[in-house]
């Protein structure tokens with residue numbers, strides 16, 4: 309599936325803005341409204357909507373442009389969290405599972421140019437043991453409660469753009485590009501209804517000068533003296549794929565930006581274009597006040613400005629695929645991305661009262677089972693299909709902190725790694741390993757090319773005892789280093805209440821966050837295999853209520869409204885010097 313775009317042969321009409329909204333279908337007549345994109349949870353003042361479980365209904369009337377006569381009309385959703393059913397008029401046109409990847413329907417027969425159509429969407433936020441991420445709805449005396457095993461608020465709704473777009477009847481349907489730092493660009497296109505049309509491919513540099521061209525649907529272009537896509541310098545070429553008829557007339561056109569680069573793991577080094585890369589940055593969230601997980605261009609820009617200010621060269625899309633605009637920006641500006649599947653919380657024993665629950669076994673016929681694995685597989689397919697052309701994406705993370713220290717985990721993950729490797733042999737694979745799965749116990753790390761460790765020595769382990777934490781942390785890292793793989797610390801952090809100060813550097817104070825980070829950095833600097841440090845988290849974010857969460861998770865280096873805690877200055881001093 310190709311993302312909608314405007315081109316010489318294609319038109320995109322965004323349907324963002326206000327839609328009709330209700331928590332049940334009949335309520336659509338009541339005239340309530342909802343912003344798209346946005347999570348619906350925090351828009352209203354009523355707890356009923358914030359804590360709603362089940363379908364929420366969206367509706368919009370749309371005029372189909374009369375100029376689209378004779379074309380194919382598609383309805384496209386960048387995401388619907390966590391699943392959706394969509395109707396045009398009374399006809400169901402598409403259903404989709406998974407909250408962070410796009411889906412579309414060909415609605416040509418229903419969306420007659422010049423007519424007005426009614427689009428209705430039911431977005432369901434229910435999580436079960438067979439969804440990614442998993443959850444369970446528990447029946448309590450006070451009514452149903454959605455339990456999840458992930459530490460962020462279960463925001464739901466239409467979080468990203470919705471659009472109606474048109475293509476010619478004969479059109480390109482897919483385009484894959486892989487590159488290497490010798491200047492080779494391999495491409496593959498597919499098309500539908502193309503008959504004897506031919507495919508023409510042109511690669512231009514950033515100044516618009518043609519550097520290579522071909523007239524086959526699939527092939528390899530060679531770029532002499534290719535200017536590489538580099539961390540910090542997102543140089544992009546533009547590939548234009550065209551379908552042309554026998555007289556050379558253009559039938560369809562699709563444009564794709566291309567960053568030429570190689571990613572490779574060699575020994576305990578992570579190489580980009582053959583040079584060792586050290587990741588500095590954060591695990592982030594898509595999370596802002598009022599809009600929840602709704603995409604917002606102003607926050608997109610502001611967050612990237614702050615990453616630049618602090619000297620971060622990378623981030624992880626913890627714990628789900630982010631909006632495609634985010635990756636486009638990272639491509640253009642040379643920001644390195646670890647792209648994560650929404651498989652967070654496959655660890656039902658985790659939490660010790662924070663967000664876990666007693667009484668569930670992670671892997672079993674009634675919990676994380678074969679059907680969960682199939683949903684997980686589909687989430688991997690959709691992530692790789694969506695993001696494989698982004699040069700900024702340098703590796704895939706297949707899960708966050710799954711239970712990984714037993715045979716059931718090994719059996720669950722082995723085929724998932726095999727699938728991802730098969731779908732994309734060009735990028736290293738990993739998953740964020742949880743503290744309990746120490747080097748001697750973890751049964752899944754063997755499938756990973758890169759060790760991604762989430763560790764909280766000095767916070768969840770030995771809180772307040774940074775000297776003890778330093779010893780224990782270094783000891784564990786030395787053990788991981790014997791695996792001869794690069795190690796990225798994908799989480800380390802301490803909750804910090806902004807404005808709380810303590811001369812004795814007690815937990816929750818800004819002084820403690822600083823001392824905690826300094827301790828971690830001393831340890832990292834002593835271990836050769838550590839090739840990256842991603843602080844948890846970029847900014848404070850909303851969570852499910854809990855006694856360890858004070859107005860959400862406070863491990864942000866920035867507050868939720870993006871003001872720096874004093875740790876931001878500490879990181880800026882370290883990272884700007886390093887880069």
Ligand code: GCB
Pocket residue numbers: 458459627708709762799844861863
């Ligand atoms: C973790 C999780 C992350 C949490 C974090 C915390 O290990 O991966 O989602 O938010 O710890 O702050 O507890």
